[in-house]
Amino acid sequence: xxxxxxxxxHVDLTHALFKEGFLDDQFTQLQQLQDSTNPDFVAEVxxxxxxxxxxxxxxxxxxxxxxxxxxKKVDAYVHQFxxxxxxxxxxxxxxxxxxxxxxxDEGNRQGCWQALQQVKHxxxxxxxxxEVLLQLEQQILAAGGEIPFME
Amino acid sequence: xxxxxISREIxxxxxxxxxxxxxxxxxxxxxxxxxxxxxxxxxxxxxxSYKVTSVDxxxxxxxxxxxEEGRSPSTANSFQVNMIITDYxxxxxxxxxxxxxxxxxAGLKDIPVVIMSSENVPTRIKRCLEDGAKDxxxxxxxxxxxxxxxxxxxxxxxxxxxxxxxxxxxxxEDAQSRKIASRCPHVHELRVIA
Numbered sequence: 360x361x362x363x364x365x366x367x368x369h370v371d372l373t374h375a376l377f378k379e380g381f382l383d384d385q386f387t388q389l390q391q392l393q394d395s396t397n398p399d400f401v402a403e404v405x406x407x408x409x410x411x412x413x414x415x416x417x418x419x420x421x422x423x424x425x426x427x428x429x430x431k432k433v434d435a436y437v438h439q440f441x442x443x444x445x446x447x448x449x450x451x452x453x454x455x456x457x458x459x460x461x462x463x464d465e466g467n468r469q470g471c472w473q474a475l476q477q478v479k480h481x482x483x484x485x486x487x488x489x490e491v492l493l494q495l496e497q498q499i500l501a502a503g504g505e506i507p508f509m510e
Numbered sequence: 511x512x513x514x515x516i517s518r519e520i521x522x523x524x525x526x527x528x529x530x531x532x533x534x535x536x537x538x539x540x541x542x543x544x545x546x547x548x549x550x551x552x553x554x555x556x557x558x559s560y561k562v563t564s565v566d567x568x569x570x571x572x573x574x575x576x577x578e579e580g581r582s583p584s585t586a587n588s589f590q591v592n593m594i595i596t597d598y599x600x601x602x603x604x605x606x607x608x609x610x611x612x613x614x615x616a617g618l619k620d621i622p623v624v625i626m627s628s629e630n631v632p633t634r635i636k637r638c639l640e641d642g643a644k645d646x647x648x649x650x651x652x653x654x655x656x657x658x659x660x661x662x663x664x665x666x667x668x669x670x671x672x673x674x675x676x677x678x679x680x681x682x683e684d685a686q687s688r689k690i691a692s693r694c695p696h697v698h699e700l701r702v703i704a
């Protein structure tokens with residue numbers, strides 16, 4: 360496939376992800392840390408984020424199913440999730456985590472359930488978009504091109 | 511908002527900020543229970559030419575430093591750690607607890623300790639700086655935060671601890687303001703119906 364066309368798609372997708380608030384400048388920081396000596400850095404961090412999130416979402420679901428709910432425990436998981444999403448630049452996920460923590464502070468079970476659903480939804484959205492982005496990068500590199508650099 | 515820049519020059523990709531001229535044999539011990547944060551801090555430190563050992567707990571850090579229970583003081587710092595950078599919130603021993611243990615140990619108390627936290631709590635920052643932390647980084651950690659670390663290796667200038675604390679606090683606040691200002695402006699307000 361035409362490298363320039365792939366690069367154009369990459370630029371357009373990245374631009375959209377930032378514009379729609381899916382990613383923030385922390386993601387750019389990670390991209391800047393990737394170079395020929397560490398060509399898979401972003402993909403590796405993203406993979407860790409996906410694994411970590413799957414684990415945290417299971418734990419959160421389990422914790423919220425308990426009766427009574429241990430809000431301190433729920434909050435601890437959300438705190439972890441907020442941290443990892445912030446470290447990767449997953450902006451919308453992080454924003455929901457902030458609201459989720461407020462619901463924990465208030466002992467608001469209904470609010471917590473809704474926040475969990477919302478954060479699961481946001482994770483599905485960012486995951487699919489990042490998978491497309493990383494796949495484009497692989498295609499660009501396989502075709503001998505350079506990944507476009509966002510300033 | 512981030513601008514795109516498809517450059518035809520291959521080297522456009524390699525636009526890392528200029529690296530601080532740090533000697534390659536400065537050994538930093540990074541402590542963080544988050545595997546993602548450990549990976550990021552490792553890469554940030556290695557990019558800045560530090561040698562890095564990363565561990566997932568304060569207890570593990572104490573083992574590396576040779577000050578776990580029952581070890582003799584002569585084993586302290588056999589791994590030649592020159593700086594410790596630690597997360598604040600960790601299960602079991604916190605970064606603050608680790609800081610105290612290091613400062614209580616004659617063989618280790620002069621090693622600069624930097625604390626990281628995702629939470630900007632002024633009383634927490636103040637307490638860490640007053641109790642011996644050289645710096646406090648608000649997460650997410652970025653390259654400019656790591657560049658700031660090199661000053662802790664320069665020759666020490668004797669100052670009153672109060673002056674150092676307030677200067678450091680100003681740097682921490684400035685760094686945080688810069689981070690907030692550079693965030694993506696298109697923040698969507700996500701409403702949770704609670």
